Amino acid sequence: MIRKQIGRLAKQSLVYGIGGIVSRFVALFLLRVYTHFLPPKSYGAVALILATEAVMVILLRAGIQNAFFRFYYLTSDPIKRRTVVRTSFWYTMTAATIGLALGLIFAPQIASFLGLQAGQINLVRAGSVFLWGDMNYQQQTAIFRAEQRSISYAIASVSNVIITICGTLLLVVGLHKGAIGLIVGNFTGTLCVYTVLLAYRARLLGFEFDRRLYLAMEHFGLPLLPSALALWATKFSDRFFVNHYLGQTQVGVYSFGVMIASALVLVITAFQLAWPAFAYSIDDDDEARRTYAYVLTYFLYFMTWAAVALSLLAPFLAHVLAGKPSFYPGARFVPLLAFGSVIFAGYSVVVISIGRIRKTGANWIITGLGALADVGLNILLIPRVGAIGAAWSLLGAYGAMFIGMSWHAQRLFPVPYQWRRVVTLLGVGAGLVLAGKALSVSAPLALAFAVAYPALLFVFFFYQASERKQIARLARRVLHIQRA
Numbered sequence: 001m002i003r004k005q006i007g008r009l010a011k012q013s014l015v016y017g018i019g020g021i022v023s024r025f026v027a028l029f030l031l032r033v034y035t036h037f038l039p040p041k042s043y044g045a046v047a048l049i050l051a052t053e054a055v056m057v058i059l060l061r062a063g064i065q066n067a068f069f070r071f072y073y074l075t076s077d078p079i080k081r082r083t084v085v086r087t088s089f090w091y092t093m094t095a096a097t098i099g100l101a102l103g104l105i106f107a108p109q110i111a112s113f114l115g116l117q118a119g120q121i122n123l124v125r126a127g128s129v130f131l132w133g134d135m136n137y138q139q140q141t142a143i144f145r146a147e148q149r150s151i152s153y154a155i156a157s158v159s160n161v162i163i164t165i166c167g168t169l170l171l172v173v174g175l176h177k178g179a180i181g182l183i184v185g186n187f188t189g190t191l192c193v194y195t196v197l198l199a200y201r202a203r204l205l206g207f208e209f210d211r212r213l214y215l216a217m218e219h220f221g222l223p224l225l226p227s228a229l230a231l232w233a234t235k236f237s238d239r240f241f242v243n244h245y246l247g248q249t250q251v252g253v254y255s256f257g258v259m260i261a262s263a264l265v266l267v268i269t270a271f272q273l274a275w276p277a278f279a280y281s282i283d284d285d286d287e288a289r290r291t292y293a294y295v296l297t298y299f300l301y302f303m304t305w306a307a308v309a310l311s312l313l314a315p316f317l318a319h320v321l322a323g324k325p326s327f328y329p330g331a332r333f334v335p336l337l338a339f340g341s342v343i344f345a346g347y348s349v350v351v352i353s354i355g356r357i358r359k360t361g362a363n364w365i366i367t368g369l370g371a372l373a374d375v376g377l378n379i380l381l382i383p384r385v386g387a388i389g390a391a392w393s394l395l396g397a398y399g400a401m402f403i404g405m406s407w408h409a410q411r412l413f414p415v416p417y418q419w420r421r422v423v424t425l426l427g428v429g430a431g432l433v434l435a436g437k438a439l440s441v442s443a444p445l446a447l448a449f450a451v452a453y454p455a456l457l458f459v460f461f462f463y464q465a466s467e468r469k470q471i472a473r474l475a476r477r478v479l480h481i482q483r484a
Contacts, residue, residue: 031259034182036323037172040252042179047255048114048243049127049183051236056103056131058228060095063221064088065142066228069276070355071217072146085143086208087217096135103128115243122180130187137190140197143204148277156193164189226364230371234397237371238390241378246387253326254387257333260317264306264341271299272348279352288356289415296349297418297425303342304429305453311335312436312446335433336391342426343398350406353413366408370401424462429453 035043068088072081103110107124116123137160144153168185171177177184198205243251282288310317314334322328354363374397381389409415436449457463463471 031256031321032323033169033173034323035256035321035327037176038178038182038252039324040250040256040326041248042252043255044239044243044248044251044253045116045120045123046179046182047239047251047258048116048248049123050130051239052110052114053127053131053134054236055229055232056099057135058225058232060099060131060135061092061228062095062218063224063228064091064095064217065139065221066224066355067217067221068139068142069146069280070220070358071213073277073280082204083208083210083213084217085146086205087210087214088142089139089205090207090209091214092135092139096132099135100128100132103131115248120179123183126180126183126187130183130190133187133190133194137194137197140194140201143201145274145277148281150274156197159196160189160193162189163192220358224363227367230364230367233371234367234374234394234401237375238378238394241375241382242387242390245382250387253330254333254390255330256318256322256327257314257330257391258337260314260321260330261310261334261337261341263310264303264338264345267303267306268341268345268348271345275348275352276355280356285413289413292349292353292415293417296346297421299349300342300346300422300425303345304339304425305450307335307338307342308429308432308453309447309450310338311433312441312449313443316443316446333388333391335437336388336395339426339430339433340391340395340398342429343395343402346422347398347402347405350402350409350415350417353409353415354405357413359412362408363405366404367401369404370397373397373400421462424457424460428456428460428462432456 038046065088068084071084075081075084104125107121107128110124111118111121114124141153141156144150144156164186167188168182171181171185175181239251239255242254279288279292282291311334314331315328317334318328318331322330351363374393377393377396378390381392383389385392406417410417432449432453436446439445441449
């Protein structure tokens with residue numbers, strides 16, 4: 001049963017993540033193009049705009065998207081589910097339009113607050129349009145996720161990616177529009193696909209706004225708002241601190257490292273798209289507990305393995321992906337950022353228990369403490385050790401959040417997580433990276449270190465007896481095929 005559940009989650013995550021996987025890999029390879037046409041300073045300005053857009057989306061949503069999934073699954077009545085969809089749609093449309101108007105009106109003030117130059121005000125205006133399209137697009141694709149129509153979601157995502165890539169290349173490379181072209185290109189695909197989805201769902205999205213339902217959804221979702229803001233502060237505030245202490249050029253170099261490490265973020269994003277609907281669809285609490293425990297172990301297994309490879313290959317990737325040598329130093333941030341993503345992946349698993357029992361009121365305290373730790377560490381470390389202090393701050397904050405949320409969730413909905421195995425995964429992975437960095441391994445040797453990770457886990461007794469038998473059967477099958 002556990003293997004079947006894990007397999008179903010992995011399949012859904014893979015399908016949901018197809019758009020993100022294609023987008024992220026293409027974005028990584030296009031980094032060479034973007035960093036050739038944009039200097040680090042302009043690339044840093046774009047990073048600040050996108051970070052600001054992310055926090056505005058959180059504020060304007062006011063927790064409605066998290067509530068959407070929970071309330072959608074509280075009933076099996078198609079009429080009531082339609083009311084949930086429509087209420088969420090009209091709230092999102094209204095909030096996004098308000099955000100667009102405010103961004104356009106106060107663009108000069110926002111640019112000044114972000115430390116942008118007078119000629120960069122249009123970046124704020126473009127970011128406001130991106131905000132409007134992003135909020136509404138995500139609300140539409142959330143319906144596919146709620147319906148567990150992963151193929152439809154993937155088609156929408158890939159279509160968005162293809163149009164976005166074409167638009168961005170035209171604007172940045174063909175028309176030499178620089179930073180503004182990078183932002184406009186990013187929302188071109190979003191707006192196009194959103195328009196198609198509106199036409200596709202015209203009958204479903206009739207005007208209906210249930211005020212009582214909306215208040216109930218906000219009662220569930222609003223306590224998650226401070227938590228979401230704290231997560232934003234932990235994830236994005238480092239750019240603002242680096243900008244404040246070191247300037248936009250260093251933001252650009254740091255953001256280049258973030259982009260390399262974001263190969264792991266796309267895996268987390270794909271998982272997060274599938275995880276809530278999957279986790280809430282398990283009716284039996286005992287089965288849910290068993291499944292959640294194995295999901296944490298196996299998800300962190302995959303994430304740590306990927307983090308080891310990415311960390312050791314970071315210098316090689318920087319030389320391949322950067323269009324200018326001035327971006328190469330971004331590679332040194334990758335190991336800390338990658339393992340920060342691993343820790344956040346664990347947080348993404350354990351936090352679902354709180355949503356399952358609908359006791360989200362204390363989430364903001366834990367994430368808030370993590371955000372405070374991040375801010376404090378940024379202030380303490382960046383002036384002393386430079387931008388690497390931002391990466392250390394992120395790792396420390398995610399670690400605090402994961403430990404705090406695990407303790408809190410276990411009090412409310414105990415799950416038999418396999419903590420010894422989790423610690424083994426992280427410890428062996430970190431040890432391999434430290435050894436590789438100390439030896440300054442080449443790219444081929446880095447790959448060898450990464451390949452050795454699963455085998456090294458045998459030495460530390462990670463695998464259970466049933467898993468060792470499965471691995472042995474798989475090895476015999478491979479040997480048989482090779483001999484044949």
